[in-house]
Amino acid sequence: MKILVTGGAGYIGSITSAELIRAGHEVIVIDNLYQGHRAAVPPEAVFIEADLADRKTLSEIFAAYPGIDGIMHFASYTLVGESMEKPFLYLRDNLTNAANLLEAAIAAGVRRFILSSTANLFDRPERIPIAEHERIVPGSPYGESKFFIERTLHWMARIYGMRYACLRYFNACGDTPDRGEDHDPETHLIPIVLQVALGQRPHVTIFGDDYPTRDGTCVRDYIHVLDLASAHILAMEALDRLGERRYNLGNGQGFTVREVIETARKVTGHPIPAVVGPRRPGDPAVLVASSDTIRAELGWQPQYPDLETIIASAWEWHRTHPYGYDDK
Numbered sequence: 237m238k239i240l241v242t243g244g245a246g247y248i249g250s251i252t253s254a255e256l257i258r259a260g261h262e263v264i265v266i267d268n269l270y271q272g273h274r275a276a277v278p279p280e281a282v283f284i285e286a287d288l289a290d291r292k293t294l295s296e297i298f299a300a301y302p303g304i305d306g307i308m309h310f311a312s313y314t315l316v317g318e319s320m321e322k323p324f325l326y327l328r329d330n331l332t333n334a335a336n337l338l339e340a341a342i343a344a345g346v347r348r349f350i351l352s353s354t355a356n357l358f359d360r361p362e363r364i365p366i367a368e369h370e371r372i373v374p375g376s377p378y379g380e381s382k383f384f385i386e387r388t389l390h391w392m393a394r395i396y397g398m399r400y401a402c403l404r405y406f407n408a409c410g411d412t413p414d415r416g417e418d419h420d421p422e423t424h425l426i427p428i429v430l431q432v433a434l435g436q437r438p439h440v441t442i443f444g445d446d447y448p449t450r451d452g453t454c455v456r457d458y459i460h461v462l463d464l465a466s467a468h469i470l471a472m473e474a475l476d477r478l479g480e481r482r483y484n485l486g487n488g489q490g491f492t493v494r495e496v497i498e499t500a501r502k503v504t505g506h507p508i509p510a511v512v513g514p515r516r517p518g519d520p521a522v523l524v525a526s527s528d529t530i531r532a533e534l535g536w537q538p539q540y541p542d543l544e545t546i547i548a549s550a551w552e553w554h555r556t557h558p559y560g561y562d563d564k
């Protein structure tokens with residue numbers, strides 16, 4: 237298939253693009269390089285530096301590349317904490333960019349779409365692990381923006397026959413030897429912990445240790461980025477028979493912040509000093525996924541379910557790319 241990947245220079249988008257190419261698909265990447273890195277885009281992919289806010293350019297791209305079979309939409313503002321400080325970046329830009337993309341795609345006859353959605357739809361889950369039928373309570377403007385895009389897709393299906401899947405990632409992490417996580421500034425737990433191991437930061441701050449969990453710190457379900465990539469590819473290949481789908485994506489096992497730090501100490505062999513700070517606004521205590529639906533419907537199986545293996549893959553990238561991509 238010929239797949240348009242927005243955000244294909246970013247962390248999850250670039251690794252998924254590389255996996256799509258490995259699986260024999262053609263990839264066209266659109267990225268504005270706001271967080272993405274040109275060097276992360278696989279050399280076999282077409283790269284277009286463009287912003288989804290620019291509707292004219294979007295129509296030109298669809299005209300210049302006819303026959304696009306499907307879209308994977310990664311490009312987005314993605315930080316829970318930032319969305320509590322800059323809500324309009326999320327409630328305006330995330331929504332408008334997705335609408336611009338969908339409008340141009342529909343005009344060009346594209347009817348397959350995979351959305352990067354989020355566990356932040358489930359701020360107060362009644363049941364752990366969290367299944368797709370759990371009540372949606374977005375935890376932040378970020379989660380709300382993704383929920384609204386999910387709803388928009390529903391109407392695109394009703395009105396235009398769009399086939400789509402919303403993949404609600406829990407905590408994406410892990411790297412590959414060629415591509416890895418490199419945000420500026422970095423806010424995610426595992427890369428921060430590894431930067432401490434490399435001596436690039438004095439310590440990691442634990443955001444709160446008074447949660448109702450086994451050691452007082454937040455519990456998250458960490459899923460390897462390659463397992464997310466395989467879910468995207470399986471879903472895209474099956475969309476014609478699926479129609480409309482929403483899948484929660486995680487390993488089904490939760491780890492506390494302290495357990496992640498301890499595992500990183502073991503994997504890296506370096507000391508990782510930690511200090512306890514206040515809670516971060518918008519953080520729920522426990523997020524663990526039930527991925528039974530995607531396992532049953534698509535035969536998806538995580539290949540890297542073990543936290544130590546995930547952190548070891550991230551350590552390999554960070555150790556060999558201590559300054560990330562050298563393009564800044």
Ligand SMILES: O=c1ccn([C@@H]2O[C@H](COP(=O)(O)OP(=O)(O)O[C@H]3O[C@H](CO)[C@@H](O)[C@H](O)[C@H]3O)[C@@H](O)[C@H]2O)c(=O)[nH]1
Nearest residue numbers: 314354355356406407423424425428441442443454493519
């Ligand atoms: O310096 C840090 C960074 C994080 N944490 C904690 O570590 C956990 C994981 O945090 P982080 O790695 O920042 O990921 P999340 O905030 O959980 O968000 C990620 O995971 C969400 C789904 O759960 C996605 O929607 C978001 O896009 C993605 O950023 C949370 O409990 C944080 O409170 C710390 O204690 N100290």
